[in-house]
Amino acid sequence: VKLEFEILHIPILNFAKVKFYTIKKEGSYKSEFKDFFDKMSLLGTENKRVLEDLNEIRSQLRKIGEKFGACPKRFKPEGSVFALATHYPKRKNKDGIFGLRMFCLIISPQIVIILNGGDKTALKAQECENIKMKFHEAIFTQKVISDYLGRNGCLVAKGKELVNPDNDILYLS
Amino acid sequence: MRETKEDFKFFGEKNESLDNYVDKSMEIVDRINVLLAQSDLSKKDLADKMNKSQSEISKWFNGVHNFTIKTLAKLEVAFGEPIFLPYNGEEFLKAERKNNNTIIVNDTEFYGGEVLKLLPLRNKEENYNFLTFPLLSNISMRPVRNYIKIKADSQQTKTHSTLITFNDKALNG
Numbered sequence: 001v002k003l004e005f006e007i008l009h010i011p012i013l014n015f016a017k018v019k020f021y022t023i024k025k026e027g028s029y030k031s032e033f034k035d036f037f038d039k040m041s042l043l044g045t046e047n048k049r050v051l052e053d054l055n056e057i058r059s060q061l062r063k064i065g066e067k068f069g070a071c072p073k074r075f076k077p078e079g080s081v082f083a084l085a086t087h088y089p090k091r092k093n094k095d096g097i098f099g100l101r102m103f104c105l106i107i108s109p110q111i112v113i114i115l116n117g118g119d120k121t122a123l124k125a126q127e128c129e130n131i132k133m134k135f136h137e138a139i140f141t142q143k144v145i146s147d148y149l150g151r152n153g154c155l156v157a158k159g160k161e162l163v164n165p166d167n168d169i170l171y172l173s
Numbered sequence: 174m175r176e177t178k179e180d181f182k183f184f185g186e187k188n189e190s191l192d193n194y195v196d197k198s199m200e201i202v203d204r205i206n207v208l209l210a211q212s213d214l215s216k217k218d219l220a221d222k223m224n225k226s227q228s229e230i231s232k233w234f235n236g237v238h239n240f241t242i243k244t245l246a247k248l249e250v251a252f253g254e255p256i257f258l259p260y261n262g263e264e265f266l267k268a269e270r271k272n273n274n275t276i277i278v279n280d281t282e283f284y285g286g287e288v289l290k291l292l293p294l295r296n297k298e299e300n301y302n303f304l305t306f307p308l309l310s311n312i313s314m315r316p317v318r319n320y321i322k323i324k325a326d327s328q329q330t331k332t333h334s335t336l337i338t339f340n341d342k343a344l345n346g
Binding site for chain 1: 176177183184185187188238239
């Protein structure tokens with residue numbers, strides 16, 4: 001089954017050094033970033049800690065975008081992908097609190113694609129019921145987009161711009 | 174790429190204290206990455222010196238980490254170098270000034286290809302008097318908070334590093 005997807009840029013996250021994008025899958029009425037944001041906002045109405053984490057991720061996006069650029073050390077490695085994450089000490093981890101994870105694909109120091117994520121409750125992403133699906137999707141999406149950027153050539157990174165020169169239809173398959 | 178029309182107004186809002194926390198944390202990550210690279214230590218050596226596990230140490234070199242003062246103090250002892258106060262973004266600035274002539278840091282603009290020094294001051298007036306400026310006309314400076322702001326003429330970049338002499342008393346308070 002071939003599932004179409006589209007890459008969209010996020011105007012409010014277009015900074016001096018980094019432009020952030022997200023993807024929207026065929027049949028979805030929300031982008032992945034919007035889905036993550038809405039879910040976490042809703043969770044935040046019941047759990048203030050989640051809302052605070054979301055605020056911190058907003059600050060991280062701004063600082064990476066305005067000042068530091070999108071080098072991998074600004075992100076938290078989660079398996080073979082990266083995430084923006086909040087930090088909690090071991091004593092909190094013991095209670096199953098690891099903080100939010102928002103998976104990201106770092107295309108270049110100037111281009112980042114924001115995917116989905118959730119509130120992490122276990123040490124390993126693949127063992128956390130909240131995020132394991134999104135984690136596997138992120139790994140898969142990373143492979144697909146790498147192919148489009150690499151040998152396939154459908155996508156081209158030019159400065160902060162991620163371009164689909166021939167307007168090819170992109171498939172998650 | 175098309176832009177998303179979804180509502181992300183939340184990401185346009187600012188939280189200055191969180192922004193500052195993220196900024197400082199990323200600068201510390203820069204600093205300890207540089208100190209590790211300059212030292213003969215591996216991450217394992219550092220972990221051993223600090224009685225920590227290597228996996229715990231590794232987390233400090235990526236993303237945003239809420240370092241305790243105790244951890245920073247231990248890191249300073251392990252590296253034999255100061256981590257935070259005298260540097261205030263110095264590692265980031267070093268990388269920045271390779272490419273840019275204008276840098277904005279903590280509300281302070283530095284002109285020219287060089288940022289000369291950010292000095293922590295104990296007594297602004299006292300230390301101010303101990304500074305010697307052989308070519309004062311090319312440089313403007315004033316104490317701000319705990320630091321001296323120095324603006325340098327962009328035409329003088331080649332000689333900036335030799336323009337200012339600090340005597341020991343000024344440096345050590």
